[in-house]
Structures are given as C-alpha cells and as structure tokens.
Amino acid sequence: MLKTLGLAVLAALIVLLLYAATRPDQFRVERSLRIEAPPERVFALIEDLKGFNTWNPYVRKDPAMKQRYGDVTRGPGAFYAWESKEVGVGSMKITEVQAPTRVTIALDFEQPFTAHNTAEFTLRPDGGGTQVTWAMHGPANFMSKLMGVFFDMDRMVGTDFEAGLVNLKTAAEAR
Template structure:
C-alpha cells in the first residue's frame, strides 16, 4: 500500500515537472489605459525614475524600502537600485532607451525573491484628446517560473500591479 502511494506521488511530481517543462520559454504581460493628458505631460513621469516612483505601485508597496539612484536624472543611463520587503524584493531598474514623447525602455534585473532579467516598455500613443499608455514587460521564463505558473496566474498577478500603476499615473497626470 505504501509503495503504491509513493509511486503515485512520484508519478504526479514527474507529471508536473514534465508539464512545466513544456510551457513557453518566454512571457509577456501588458496593460493599457487612456489618460486625458498629452504624451508630453506623461513622458517625464516615466522617463525620470524619481517621478516614476511617485506612481509606481511597487515603490508604494514598501515605503521603507532602501533606494539608490545613480546616473543621469532621466533618460538612458538613469538607474534605480532597490531592496524592499517580500512584495518588492531586491533589484535594479535602468532606462535603456527613450524617445520623447512616445516611448521608454527599461531593463529590470531582480535578485530576490527570484532572479529575473526582463525588458519593460512604455509606449505613449495619441488617442483622441488623450494618450494611450501601454506598460509591458517580457523576458525569459526560467523553469521555476514555468512551474509556479501551473499554480499561479502570473499575468493576472503582475497585470494587477500594472493596472494599479497606470491608475496611479492617470490620477497624477489628470489632476495636474
């Protein structure tokens, strides 16, 4: 009896590992909203990491997080190193490219709680009297991420944060 239970448990674990291994090697999370403000007003709130962190939902999750800025104030080369609670983790975000007022590209390197190296892109496109802002992140899916994805919907978890951040940006920009 114990031998049968043990074989079933081993088979179930093996099946989970096999299914995880067949999941995509990359991921992409993307959310968009339209903000009643011109791209010229929104762009500096993304392209300057200090301004970015006034509406960034991850910065709001740990007001006591250790933060260090380096490089230029804004644009390519601007860097933000952070170490926070378990919701924030430890990592670095840097602006790798920007084109006023339509796009900002960033590199997000995380070391805790899981290592990850992802690209983050913001695009700003005129939309009627406002601007359509899209926040996207993509990168490789490590095996642990694939395995976790069997139990947690990563798109919904990260997407929820992106939605909150875009709502914060909208509130900030529309009151200005």
Template sequence: MMWASLFKAVGGLLLLVLLVLLIQAARQPDQFRVERKLQIQASPEALFALIQDLRQFNRWNPYEKKDPQIQGQYSAQTAGPGARYAWQSKEVGEGSMEITAQEAPQRVQMRLDFLKPFEAHNLAEFQIVAQPGGASEVSWSLSGPSPFISKLMGVIFNMDRMIGRDFEAGLLNLKALAEASPPAAAAAAQK
C-alpha cells in the first residue's frame, strides 16, 4: 500500500509538470524571430556578393561546415532572385533555400524550407548597412511561424540561443572571409 501511494504521488507530480509545460507552451508567441549583427571591415558591395550568390554563401555558411558529407545541389542560376540550393545531411537535415528578393547592395531575402528533421518554412534576411571608415554592419535574421511543437520545444530549449550561436559563427566566418582577402571579395562583387 505504501508503494501504491508513492506511485500515485509521483504520477500526480509528473502530470502536474506536464500540464505546466503544456500551458507554458500554449502561451508562447505564434511567430519567432532570431537576429544577430556584426560589424565587418568590408564594403556593402563585397559583402552583398558573398551573400547573394549561393556558391559564395556556402563558403561561410555555418550549417554547411557542420557536415563535410553534406550533399547539396544548386539550381542552374546560383545568384539573385530565383537562385536555389537544396541539401541532404545526417547532421543538418534536409531542405532547400531560395533567394526571393534582393536590393543591391543592402538586402537579400531567402525562403528556407526544411523537410527533416522537422518540417518548417521560414524567412531569412540579410541587411547590410555601410558604416564609417569603410566597414559595414551585417544583420542575419530568421523568422517564421511557431507551431505548437516548436513552442513546446522552446519551453525546454532556448531556440534563440541555439540558432543565434550558429548565426554568430556564420557572421564570424563571413567576416574572416571578407577581411582576409578584400581583393577577392571585391572581385566577387564585380561578377
């Protein structure tokens, strides 16, 4: 009888914890947004060239670097609106990205469609703002709907921190690439 009471108490406690998690998840926003910024010693034109061409983008893309075995496929057009890249990876899942809009040299917008491990359809945007002294501030944001499963995961895991770390790493990769070889970045901007 003592064990039965103990099991009831533990079961009741677990049920209460689950109920609190579900309520907390239901109270989360229906949309999410993650953004990171970094100042880079390069012109907006040079940075724009490294973002709006998907082959150049993948030279510094942190997700591409997470899996050396990633299998990617580019569309015939690799730069500008309509350029598309699809990937399959054990480490970063499966999905595609497509450049949907741009304003040279200050903005690139991409649609991201994730298929695995979870289906999601989000919008990535890069803003490039010229700064004094030849530098530029680059911001990278991701936004989209937050279905209930994402809200529930967000109660347990800090999604802003998880995605934000990847964005920070990517922006540092972009900075290293753009600042290490300004002539190469300028040449890419001319293409």
C-alpha cells in the first residue's frame, strides 16, 4: 500500500514537471488605461525616474524602501535601484525613448529571484487624452514555468500595473 502511494506521488510529480516544461519560454503582462491628459504630460511622468516614483505602485507598497538614483534620472541611461523587504531588490535603466510615445526599460531583479525583463510604456494620443499601455516581458526559465502552474503571474503583476496606471492617471490629470 505504501509503495503504491509512493509510486502515485512520484508519477504525479513527473507529470507536473513535464507539464511545466511545456509552458511558453516567454511571458508578457500588459495593461492599458486612458488618461485625460496630453501624451507629453504623461510621458514626463514616465521618462523621468523621479517622476516615475511619484506614482510607482511598488514604491507605495514599501515606504521604507531604500532607493538610489544614478547620475542621470531621465531619458536613455537613466538609472534607479531599490532594496525592500516587501518588493525585493533590483534596478531599472531606461534604454530607449521615443518622445512622447514610448519608453523602454531594462528591469533587473536580484531578489526574491533573479530575472532580467523589459518594461515598455506606449502612449497613443486618444482624443484629448492618452491611451497608456504598460507591458513587461521576458524569458520564462523552468522555475518560473513551474511557479506559473500554481500562481497566475499575469493576475499578480497585472493587478500592480492596474494600480500603477490609476496612480499615473491621478498624477497626470492633477497637473
């Protein structure tokens, strides 16, 4: 009986690992929101990392977060790093800017796990406002595929993106 149970558990574990291995090698999380402000105003709050952190949902999760900015805080080469018990350790660097329609950021996480992803902000004029899309994509290694069997990363990260876009909307519309 114990041997049969052990074999059943082993078989279930093998099936789980095989299933995880078949999941996509890349991931993408994306959310959009319309903001009643011109693209230039919204762009300024994304392209300047100090402005970015006035609405960044992750900074709001941990007011005690240690933050460090590079010598450049806006445009290509702008750098920001954080250390937090709540949201981990990592850094971001703006790699590309197309004013006022796009900002691309290299996003590197050190803790709670190592990951190297890309964040993109796309701004599209929409009547008198701006349609803003916040996306993140990157490789999915085996551990992230396995975690994805149990946790919905799109929902977890997407919820933070939704909160951030609401914060951005509030900031941009208040100016």
